[in-house]
Amino acid sequence: MRYLPKSPADREAMLKTIGLRSVDELFAPIPGEYRLTRDLKVPRQMAESEIVDYFRQRSRENGEGYTSFLGAGAYLHYRPVIIDSLISRGEFLTAYTPYQAEISQGTLQSIFEFQTMICELTGMEVANASMYDGSTAAAEAVMMAVRLTGRRSVVVARSLHPEYREVLATYATHQGMPLSVAGFGDDGRLNLTELEKSITPETACVLIQSPNFFGTIEDVASIAEIAHKHGAMLVVSIAEAVSLGIVEPPRQADVIAMEAQSFGVPLGFGGPYCGVIATREKYVRQMPGRLVGQTVDKQGKRGFVLTLATREQHIRREKATSNICTNQALVALMVNIFMTVYGKVGLKELAKQNLAKTAYAAGQFAKHGKLLFSGAPRFNEFVVETSEDPHAINNRLLEHKIVGGLPLKKFYPELRNAALWCCTELTTRSAIDAAVGVAAASESPVGTSKVESGLEEVAR
Amino acid sequence: MKHITRKATRHVNQNEGLIFEKSSPDKAAWKLPPLDVPEVDTSKLLGSSERKDLGNMPEVSEIEIIRHFTRLSTWNYAIDLGMYPLGSCTMKYNPRVNEAVARVEGIANGHPYQPEKISQGALQILKTLSECLIEITGMDAITLQPAAGAHGEMTGLLMVRAYHQSKGNARKKILIPDSAHGTNPATAAMVNYAVENLKSDSRGMVDIAALEAQMSDDVAALMLTNPNTLGVFEQDIHKIADILHAKGGLLYMDGANMNALVGKVRPGDFGVDVMHLNLHKTFSTPHGGGGPGSGPVAIKKNLEPFLPTPVVLTKADGTLGFNYDRPQSVGRVRAFYGNFGMFVRALAYIQANGPDGLRQTTEDAVLNANYIRKGLEGTYDLPYSTPTMHEVVFSDRLQAKKGVRTMDIAKRLIDYGFHPYTTAFPLIVPGALMIEPTESEPKEELDLFIEAMKSIADEVEEDPQTVLDAPHSTRVSRLDETAAARKPILRWKPAV
Numbered sequence: 001m002r003y004l005p006k007s008p009a010d011r012e013a014m015l016k017t018i019g020l021r022s023v024d025e026l027f028a029p030i031p032g033e034y035r036l037t038r039d040l041k042v043p044r045q046m047a048e049s050e051i052v053d054y055f056r057q058r059s060r061e062n063g064e065g066y067t068s069f070l071g072a073g074a075y076l077h078y079r080p081v082i083i084d085s086l087i088s089r090g091e092f093l094t095a096y097t098p099y100q101a102e103i104s105q106g107t108l109q110s111i112f113e114f115q116t117m118i119c120e121l122t123g124m125e126v127a128n129a130s131m132y133d134g135s136t137a138a139a140e141a142v143m144m145a146v147r148l149t150g151r152r153s154v155v156v157a158r159s160l161h162p163e164y165r166e167v168l169a170t171y172a173t174h175q176g177m178p179l180s181v182a183g184f185g186d187d188g189r190l191n192l193t194e195l196e197k198s199i200t201p202e203t204a205c206v207l208i209q210s211p212n213f214f215g216t217i218e219d220v221a222s223i224a225e226i227a228h229k230h231g232a233m234l235v236v237s238i239a240e241a242v243s244l245g246i247v248e249p250p251r252q253a254d255v256i257a258m259e260a261q262s263f264g265v266p267l268g269f270g271g272p273y274c275g276v277i278a279t280r281e282k283y284v285r286q287m288p289g290r291l292v293g294q295t296v297d298k299q300g301k302r303g304f305v306l307t308l309a310t311r312e313q314h315i316r317r318e319k320a321t322s323n324i325c326t327n328q329a330l331v332a333l334m335v336n337i338f339m340t341v342y343g344k345v346g347l348k349e350l351a352k353q354n355l356a357k358t359a360y361a362a363g364q365f366a367k368h369g370k371l372l373f374s375g376a377p378r379f380n381e382f383v384v385e386t387s388e389d390p391h392a393i394n395n396r397l398l399e400h401k402i403v404g405g406l407p408l409k410k411f412y413p414e415l416r417n418a419a420l421w422c423c424t425e426l427t428t429r430s431a432i433d434a435a436v437g438v439a440a441a442s443e444s445p446v447g448t449s450k451v452e453s454g455l456e457e458v459a460r
Numbered sequence: 461m462k463h464i465t466r467k468a469t470r471h472v473n474q475n476e477g478l479i480f481e482k483s484s485p486d487k488a489a490w491k492l493p494p495l496d497v498p499e500v501d502t503s504k505l506l507g508s509s510e511r512k513d514l515g516n517m518p519e520v521s522e523i524e525i526i527r528h529f530t531r532l533s534t535w536n537y538a539i540d541l542g543m544y545p546l547g548s549c550t551m552k553y554n555p556r557v558n559e560a561v562a563r564v565e566g567i568a569n570g571h572p573y574q575p576e577k578i579s580q581g582a583l584q585i586l587k588t589l590s591e592c593l594i595e596i597t598g599m600d601a602i603t604l605q606p607a608a609g610a611h612g613e614m615t616g617l618l619m620v621r622a623y624h625q626s627k628g629n630a631r632k633k634i635l636i637p638d639s640a641h642g643t644n645p646a647t648a649a650m651v652n653y654a655v656e657n658l659k660s661d662s663r664g665m666v667d668i669a670a671l672e673a674q675m676s677d678d679v680a681a682l683m684l685t686n687p688n689t690l691g692v693f694e695q696d697i698h699k700i701a702d703i704l705h706a707k708g709g710l711l712y713m714d715g716a717n718m719n720a721l722v723g724k725v726r727p728g729d730f731g732v733d734v735m736h737l738n739l740h741k742t743f744s745t746p747h748g749g750g751g752p753g754s755g756p757v758a759i760k761k762n763l764e765p766f767l768p769t770p771v772v773l774t775k776a777d778g779t780l781g782f783n784y785d786r787p788q789s790v791g792r793v794r795a796f797y798g799n800f801g802m803f804v805r806a807l808a809y810i811q812a813n814g815p816d817g818l819r820q821t822t823e824d825a826v827l828n829a830n831y832i833r834k835g836l837e838g839t840y841d842l843p844y845s846t847p848t849m850h851e852v853v854f855s856d857r858l859q860a861k862k863g864v865r866t867m868d869i870a871k872r873l874i875d876y877g878f879h880p881y882t883t884a885f886p887l888i889v890p891g892a893l894m895i896e897p898t899e900s901e902p903k904e905e906l907d908l909f910i911e912a913m914k915s916i917a918d919e920v921e922e923d924p925q926t927v928l929d930a931p932h933s934t935r936v937s938r939l940d941e942t943a944a945a946r947k948p949i950l951r952w953k954p955a956v
Contacts, residue, residue: 001817003553003744004824005902014827014903018834026826027724029693029847034730040723042592045814048557054811055804059566062581063574070571073795080490082526084563087748090540091533094554097750098536100880101941102871102934106532107749113479116951120515126950130751132607135795163795170768170791174621174652217509246502248511268562269582270572270796271607272752284948290750294952295944303936307944313610313646314885318655323646326608326740330748340479340525344517346490352502353492359505360497377506398575406573429496 001045062269067431068403071381071422072213073134073161073239074270075262077350078426080341083264083334092333097290097326101305107329108304111292114336121244121339121347122258123251124278128289130332131275131324134259135164138207138237139171140288140322141257141277145205145233146177147286147321153178154205155198155232157190159212161239162411168207177204188216188373188383195226205233210250211243213411214420215358215381216373224252241335242424243379245342245351255279264338265331274331285311288322350425354380357423361432365421368440372418381422383408383415386439390419393439402435467542467908468877470933476531480952483518489525516954535935536749537879543905545832547851547882547894548641548689550719550741555812558744558805567804572796576781582800583780586772589807590756596818597715597735598728599758605768605798609716612736612755613647613683615768618790619734619759620681620710621651622766626788627708631680634712637666639690639886644683644714653680660888664690664844666700675707681734685714686727689886689894690844691829691851693720701731710734718742719898720826720850723819727758734759739799743806754802766790770797824899825850828906832895835910839917843889850898856891859917862924866891869916871938872930876912 006014011023020026027035046054068076087093091106098104098111111129118127131137142154154172156165158181165181172179182194190208199206206227210218220236227234233254238244241262250256261273277287284291285308293307313320342350362371362382372383384405386393394404405421412418423432503510520528537544544551562568570582590602606612617634624630634648637658645655658674661667666684682704687693694700701711713727713735719742721727727735739745739754747753759767769789770782782797813821826849833842833852840854856866870880870893882894897906919927931937 001813001820003555003812004817004820004899006824010903011824011827014831018827018830020830023823023827026823026830029695029849030725031695031698031730034697034725036723036725036729039815040818041595042815042818043588043811045817046811048812051557051808051811052561055561055564055567055808058581058585059564060581061578061584062566062570063578064566064569066574066578068571068574070573072573074572076569076571082489082522086526086529086533088559089530089533091536091538092529093559093746093748094539094551095536095749096544096546096549096551096747096879100537100870100874101939102931102937103535103537103874103879104749105535105935107536109476109478109532109535110529111749112950112952116478116480117517119951120517126948132611132752133795136607136611136793161795163792166792167794170618170793171650173791174618175650176652217506244511245514246511247506248509266563266568266801267571268568269570269579269800270798271794272754272799272801284950291948291950293944294949295940297936297939299937301936303939305939305941305944307941307948307950310945312642314642316646317642318645318649320642320646320649323610323614323643323650324608325610325643326738326753327751328607329750329752330746331752333749337525337529340518340520340528341489341522343483343488343490343519344514345486345519346488346492347514347517348511349492350490352500353495355502355505356495356497356500359500377509394575398578403571403574403578425492432497 066401066403069405069421069435070403072406072420073259074267075240075422075424076267076426077242077262077424079264079266080338083337086337087330087333093330098306101303105303108292110333110336112294112304114332115292117339118276118278121249122256122278123249124256125281126284127276127278128287128291130328131277131289132328133271133273133275134237134239134257135167137257137275137277138164139168141235141255142168142205142207143171144255144286144288145235148283149204149233151202151204152176153200153202154207155195155203156181157208158182159184159188159190159214160207160209160237161213164237187375188214189218189376190223192222192226195223199230199232203230203232205235207235207237209237209239211240211247211379214373214383215378217247217377217379220250220252240379242351242354245347246355247379260335263335265334272328272331274328274335284308286321289324290327353425357425357427358382361421361423364432364436368436380424381420383418383420385418389417397435397438400434400438404435466911473534473935474531476528478952479518479520479528480516482520482524485519487519487521489520489522542877543897543901543909544879545881545895545897547896548716550896550898552744552898553900554744554746555809558808561808562801562804580780583772585803585807587780589803592810593737593756593758596722597758598726600761601764601767602756602758603767604756604803605794606755606757607794607799608751608753609736609738609755610643610647611793612757613643614650615793616712616734616736616757617647617651619763619766620712622788622790623763624680632678633680635674635679635682637684639688639888640683640685641714641716663846664692665694665696668696668699671700671703675703675709677707679709681710681712683712683714685716687717687720687849690853691848692844692846693849697730716741717850720822722822723815724822734763739802739806744809745802745805752799752802754799768793821899828897828899828901831906832897832910836913839914840893851894851896853889854893855889856893859920860891862920864920864924864927866893868927868930869893872916872927873912874931875933878909878912
């Protein structure tokens with residue numbers, strides 16, 4: 001086996017040193033009746049070339065070569081080449097969690113820089129070293145607000161990513177945290193009247209997303225005012241990190257729960273991504289996840305360590321702020337390098353291109369379908385309602401190797417024939433024009449009943 | 461420092477400040493293509509939501525970024541440099557073909573919401589990996605959704621709770637041995653179960669009498685790590701399972717130490733009802749400085765209705781799809797389907813090994829741990845003489861007489877070119893030295909390690925101060941953690 005560095009003679013010699021005759025004796029502690037006496041039924045040992053072939057084949061069956069207009073919490077942005085060059089260095093790739101600070105300064109300093117840039121971009125004072133993803137970060141941020149306020153109920157915007165809402169519901173079930181949902185108005189933004197009505201003296205926090213699931217930028221200031229007036233905290237989820245280049249961050253929030261996938265992380269069929277929680281300094285001791293802090297060594301030299309570990313499971317066990325241990329460190333490093341590459345000016349210019357492409361596409365689609373939620377500013381996503389079922393449109397687009405917008409009916413039955421489209425800096429004008437052309441081609445009714453049966457299937 | 465020779469030598473190592481300290485206006489490492497659509501007036505589109513300033517984000521060139529991170533990288537230890545004997549962490553070789561196949565276009569750029577008919581490749585990977593892991597664990601079904609071990613624990617306990625609830629009583633407590641990882645009690649708390657500690661016997665195993673006494677209708681499950689954190693296989697495992705099952709409880713296995721079992725014994729065969737795996741331990745996906753991980757949860761048939769949604773299914777036409785219609789599901793634990801990139805790597809690892817390679821891997825991992833045990837027995841105190849599986853736990857009892865503790869020995873090990881072992885864990889061994897070599901170490905590296913540990917033991921006798929002041933060869937030494945926690949500096953700020 002090519003990963004194993006011992007010769008039969010080595011094994012022989014080692015067994016002899018230990019004083020054993022055979023390897024089987026090493027497994028004597030396992031009661032005989034449970035020992036496996038056959039081969040595992042897994043694929044036979046494959047050569048590297050066969051493994052590469054296998055995955056190339058799977059790749060060809062997996063949307064290779066398609067142009068996509070999907071966003072909805074997972075965004076295709078350009079990834080500068082140096083991200084993979086740098087994260088492929090074995091010293092980053094194959095290092096453990098930096099508990100031994102003396103030989104982990106590279107990882108520790110890079111996390112410290114990551115925390116700093118997340119703070120700069122979100123307008124918060126502290127950020128952690130990462131969470132699993134945006135959905136679990138949002139759930140953990142809510143639990144943090146519950147601990148901080150001593151209240152238990154939560155108001156969630158219906159315009160929060162539906163899968164984030166599901167995750168929160170799972171986390172909240174056994175915590176005795178009642179959830180209520182506040183709907184959205186004609187402009188796609190959180191309905192403030194409904195919000196007012198949903199908040200009670202027991203509301204720990206209001207959880208919203210901005211830009212929200214429809215790409216619409218929420219009126220964070222007004223929402224914060226309402227939440228704070230009732231003594232509730234405001235937790236804001238950001239799923240599209242590139243928006244931070246041009247959209248004012250939710251500075252009025254008490255906690256920000258972010259998905260940083262847009263910053264240089266491959267789509268990868270949904271993961272691994274990079275969640276982050278950022279907040280005010282005064283709340284840091286209730287924040288979950290690892291944190292890196294600056295300190296000095298015994299000679300007074302600047303250095304970095306994991307800090308405030310008394311919040312964490314390996315010290316506090318059942319009294320910890322969360323059970324999180326392993327995080328998304330290497331993905332956070334991708335994010336860190338991406339932020340460094342684009343920096344102060346590049347991020348803004350990048351976000352501007354997203355805005356321009358989306359404005360153009362929304363304008364083109366509006367000629368043939370109805371653009372929903374046009375009363376509020378948006379970033380790089382928009383919702384189009386068509387008279388034709390969007391699944392049928394998407395089926396036609398697939399023939400042109402185009403993946404159309406996400407039909408919303410599954411998550412929002414009331415939005416019937418609406419779909420969520422996304423453009424990034426990588427979306428070309430010609431792709432937009434082609435998609436609009438195919439989508440519009442049969443805006444006139446077709447035999448929908450015929451295709452309908454196959455449509456649901458195609459969408460998922 | 462006369463003892464240090466064999467493995468490590470000091471060499472010149474570049475200094476590097478924070479990236480912000482290299483920044484200056486109008487340096488750039490990016491270039492966008494010309495815009496092919498009309499420019500937009502951002503203030504008109506965004507109004508008061510427009511952001512004007514990005515604060516102190518850096519402005520640097522590409523070569524500076526390359527050097528910055530390359531220099532930082534050289535300050536890290538890594539498996540690629542040498543042995544990483546962290547107990548319970550399974551720091552094994554991370555095969556490079558895994559990285560290559562995870563970057564193939566359709567795999568790296570697949571969108572989680574792309575239509576199922578153009579997602580068959582990804583679905584096939586999910587299905588094949590699931591089947592392999594079910595076979596390896598001897599369980600009946602699996603979810604790949606949890607993002608890490610602790611997340612898997614939570615998912616597993618959610619299913620335990622749902623199972624009991626379906627029987628009319630969710631129960632109140634989880635039993636956890638005193639040797640368990642900290643995530644176990646923290647997880648039980650997140651699922652709103654009370655934690656009850658279970659003590660170990662003189663062999664370092666679950667005290668059967670205590671378990672019998674503590675087991676009641678209030679106990680939902682026992683969370684057991686097997687082999688446990690002492691590297692000891694719970695020989696009475698079936699008795700343990702029987703005691704739980706007799707009173708309707710479930711046996712949860714923390715699979716952190718599965719590297720001792722793959723291909724040799726299957727948890728499903730010895731009474732486990734639910735368990736998680738750590739793909740970033742047993743199945744070679746890289747730790748990456750702390751993550752990403754992946755924590756699939758394998759279960760027995762009776763827990764299947766409670767799996768998180770969605771699950772992969774084969775449709776009537778033979779194609780694969782996701783099934784969301786699972787009324788008894790515990791719900792989602794993460795958006796999308798889990799850390800898919802880790803599934804790709806884990807499957808590539810299984811393929812590279814095959815059944816024979818997986819078995820040999822386990823045998824080598826156990827052989828290595830026992831070789832170290834033999835080499836250091838006598839030099840370091842072995843608090844439990846029970847047979848060792850994949851890791852061995854010594855204590856600093858002998859060295860403590862000279863005022864040298866496990867952390868000091870660990871720090872001194874750095875000077876010898878090794879990453880320290882796990883210190884001060886498990887909690888049932890005061891001053892623990894927990895050593896897990898994995899299968900990835902050649903005999904030569906193990907010999908160097910044993911030699912280094914013996915040499916440090918000699919130093920403790922002859923010159924304990926050298927050990928107490930270690931490490932001597934690193935960029936920084938013994939950082940002030942107390943100061944860091946007392947007045948936390950968690951981000952860089954420009955000098956005013």
